Amino acid sequence: MQLSLHTDYALRVLMLLGGTGTQWTIDEIAAWYGISRNHLAKVVQGLQAEGLVETQRGRGGGLRLARDPAEIVIGHVVRRLERFDGFVSCMGAGTDCTISGHCQLKPALAGALEAFLTHLDQFTLADHVSRSDRRVWDRLKGGAGTAAPAAISTPASSA
């Protein structure tokens, strides 16, 4: 059982933007985590579509959070980005199982998925990037050898 790489990367992007409180370009994030730039670009598109990140274009631009970390609920992020409709093969659209319609396991699994998400609803991004961690994040970023973008304190509209 695995979270999709898409959601995994999305959470990493949010952690990085929230943890450092700075702007990052897609290239910087891809290099930082050592992950595919193309895949990351699609992930960022998804995060933008959900109103979670925004882009500042041009020189010195980059990605930043579009909301306060305390407003970004982890369970909500996972609900929006992760696909659950194929959790077991009989849950997918157009799939068929000999015992479909008679199997009582599917509601139990659906309930278990809801319990999984409800647990994550307890946490916001802010819980995962507390102020004490900021120093750690800043050190991490310093060690990555990337240019240090100016810290931003409040999200603003993208250009």
Add this chain to the structure above:
Amino acid sequence: MQLSLHTDYALRVLMLLGGTGTQWTIDEIAAWYGISRNHLAKVVQGLQAEGLVETQRGRGGGLRLARDPAEIVIGHVVRRLERFDGFVSCMGAGTDCTISGHCQLKPALAGALEAFLTHLDQFTLADHVSRSDRRVWDRLKGGAGTAAPAAISTPASSA
């Protein structure tokens, strides 16, 4: 996010054995669900190793439950058969993430997985194959065109 096909098939085998209360050969189950016989054979090995099913060898033999359906807890089955160590890429052994050791998301995800399993701990196989469903299962089996093995009422030691 998907349950592995291994666990998916294992649950289907248990549902079928518990629902019909009869013996099935691997060939019959594979044909019944229209799934790979080779994959199914591995799944059955796993179920045997967990003491959930047993094999009656020889003519008229086949697989049957090794325990009463009321003793087979769905959460336990999923805990034993499903792999969770690679739920996000940083959870796997030998994997590395730039923010490992500083990321506070992993405990939240681990807690969510525990909530998922705890929900499934509420259910036994018996809950999913109640007596009223037996008739449905029997009709389903009749419609499958397979030979109807003799019903067994209590699990016995395998030959």
